[in-house]
Amino acid sequence: MGATQTLHCPELADTPALVNNLLDQIDQLIFTQKLDQPLVIGIHTGGVWVAKVIAQHLQAPLGQLDIAFYRDDFSKNGLHPQVSPSSLPFNINDRHVLLVDDVLMSGRTIRAAMNELFDFGRPASIKLITLCSVNQRELPIQADACALSLDLEAGKYLQLQGPDTLKLSIIEHANHD
Amino acid sequence: MTNSGNLQLTENGELRHFLTPEGLDRLMLERILDTADSFVVIGNQEVKKVPLLRGRTVVNLFFENSTRTRSTFELAAKRLSADVLTLDIKTSATSKGESLLDTLQNLRAMHSDMFVVRHSDSGAAHFIASQVTPDVAIINAGDGRHAHPTQAMLDMLTIRRHKGKFESLSVAIVGDILHSRVARDQVHALKILGCSDIRLVGPNTLMPQAITSMGVTTHKNMDSGIDGVDVVIMLRLQTERMDSAFLPSAGEYFRLYGLTTERLAQAKPDAIVMHPGPINRGIEIESAVADGPQSMILHQVGYGIALRMAVMSMAMSGQMQQRHAKAVNPLSLEREPQP
Numbered sequence: 138m139g140a141t142q143t144l145h146c147p148e149l150a151d152t153p154a155l156v157n158n159l160l161d162q163i164d165q166l167i168f169t170q171k172l173d174q175p176l177v178i179g180i181h182t183g184g185v186w187v188a189k190v191i192a193q194h195l196q197a198p199l200g201q202l203d204i205a206f207y208r209d210d211f212s213k214n215g216l217h218p219q220v221s222p223s224s225l226p227f228n229i230n231d232r233h234v235l236l237v238d239d240v241l242m243s244g245r246t247i248r249a250a251m252n253e254l255f256d257f258g259r260p261a262s263i264k265l266i267t268l269c270s271v272n273q274r275e276l277p278i279q280a281d282a283c284a285l286s287l288d289l290e291a292g293k294y295l296q297l298q299g300p301d302t303l304k305l306s307i308i309e310h311a312n313h314d
Numbered sequence: 315m316t317n318s319g320n321l322q323l324t325e326n327g328e329l330r331h332f333l334t335p336e337g338l339d340r341l342m343l344e345r346i347l348d349t350a351d352s353f354v355v356i357g358n359q360e361v362k363k364v365p366l367l368r369g370r371t372v373v374n375l376f377f378e379n380s381t382r383t384r385s386t387f388e389l390a391a392k393r394l395s396a397d398v399l400t401l402d403i404k405t406s407a408t409s410k411g412e413s414l415l416d417t418l419q420n421l422r423a424m425h426s427d428m429f430v431v432r433h434s435d436s437g438a439a440h441f442i443a444s445q446v447t448p449d450v451a452i453i454n455a456g457d458g459r460h461a462h463p464t465q466a467m468l469d470m471l472t473i474r475r476h477k478g479k480f481e482s483l484s485v486a487i488v489g490d491i492l493h494s495r496v497a498r499d500q501v502h503a504l505k506i507l508g509c510s511d512i513r514l515v516g517p518n519t520l521m522p523q524a525i526t527s528m529g530v531t532t533h534k535n536m537d538s539g540i541d542g543v544d545v546v547i548m549l550r551l552q553t554e555r556m557d558s559a560f561l562p563s564a565g566e567y568f569r570l571y572g573l574t575t576e577r578l579a580q581a582k583p584d585a586i587v588m589h590p591g592p593i594n595r596g597i598e599i600e601s602a603v604a605d606g607p608q609s610m611i612l613h614q615v616g617y618g619i620a621l622r623m624a625v626m627s628m629a630m631s632g633q634m635q636q637r638h639a640k641a642v643n644p645l646s647l648e649r650e651p652q653p
Contacts, residue, residue: 203352
């Protein structure tokens with residue numbers, strides 16, 4: 138692990154405002170797309186923190202995915218030593234799913250998460266909710282609701298701290314793909 | 315013998331072969347158990363499969379029969395999405411005169427990534443890992459009287475999931491300690507994980523000499539041996555031992571060491587009972603105990619698949635990281651050059 142450095146970014150200063158913005162977008166999405174009784178599923182770990190806020194707001198059931206067994210860089214980076222089991226305490230068949238992550242970057246995490254979701258069943262639809270999006274996509278995946286899009290220089294990454302107080306910051310070390 | 319602890323690990327301390335718990339540290343054993351815990355959940359999913367080992371080839375090399383172990387390894391590899399080849403070596407090329415070395419070299423040439431090895435000779439898996447195919451991950455599925463590490467670790471998983479921390483537990487291992495390939499690994503694993511009260515229970519003829527040097531107590535008397543324990547692990551009595559003067563008779567053995575409801579009452583009221591299977595009802599264990607509420611026997615089967623998935627994925631992960639680190643052709647065979 139290298140040293141991390143937090144950089145100043147005024148747009149990120151008010152993370153609670155970004156979360157409120159996201160909740161407004163989700164309400165709008167549910168209304169326009171007529172998503173009846175959606176399920177909220179967060180991706181471990183930052184995605185679960187955001188998903189918890191969303192699930193409380195919507196009074197919706199919450200599940201969590203750890204995509205460690207579905208990553209496409211297993212042969213390069215190996216198995217993550219601490220895998221927390223995925224827990225979906227509901228049946229996802231024919232349900233609308235709000236898939237939540239903190240930061241959307243390459244899109245590879247989302248691909249892995251969708252692969253995993255389909256091993257649990259066949260949802261009616263999946264909407265992607267991310268607090269932030271960094272314009273470094275490597276796959277054709279876009280969020281349906283996203284509070285902030287950013288361009289970042291190479292070598293810089295967004296990181297969400299939590300879980301009690303959510304705080305986004307830019308760091309200069311990769312621990313997110 | 316080279317240091318088995320080092321042989322099992324990569325330069326970065328990751329698991330690359332799994333031959334015995336001996337020489338591994340507590341952190342590594344706990345990582346194996348943590349990873350296995352995650353895999354237990356997969357068995358409850360609609361699709362009981364994860365893509366971790368997709369595109370990898372796992373060869374089950376069974377030089378001696380073991381339907382149960384072989385099928386759980388096969389299922390574990392399939393649940394990890396590996397391509398699995400199961401070879402019953404007795405009926406294959408070796409019976410046509412091909413040497414073990416030639417058989418292994420052929421399998422290596424097929425770009426196999428992992429061998430699961432079961433052999434009647436102690437040290438067979440270790441030999442293959444150190445001398446024959448160091449770049450293929452080797453999982454020991456039982457070698458002679460020496461080791462059966464995945465069975466021992468699935469027992470640790472069962473204990474941890476049902477009894478919690480090892481430090482405060484008393485564990486009795488009952489039966490044919492002398493010929494058991496599991497008991498030795500169980501003792502190693504229990505000690506590494508912090509268990510301090512390990513009792514070996516059995517007749518003198520089935521108790522290895524100097525076993526107490528491993529930090530265990532031995533008990534000839536079953537009632538005192540399991541008095542107040544949290545866990546009773548029954549070993550399978552191999553019926554062939556009956557013919558070789560180790561034991562008087564099955565009836566006599568059951569009278570002295572069979573686990574009955576009455577005898578189990580000596581252990582703690584919430585004690586769990588384990589057995590690697592297949593069980594000999596009425597010889598080691600009474601049906602009422604085997605099928606009773608304290609029995610973990612059927613849980614152990616499910617945990618066995620999860621535990622094997624854990625060591626297979628961890629060893630494959632370590633092996634592949636090692637290959638990347640070295641950035642050389644892993645099989646030292648002709649392959650397309652990497653761009």
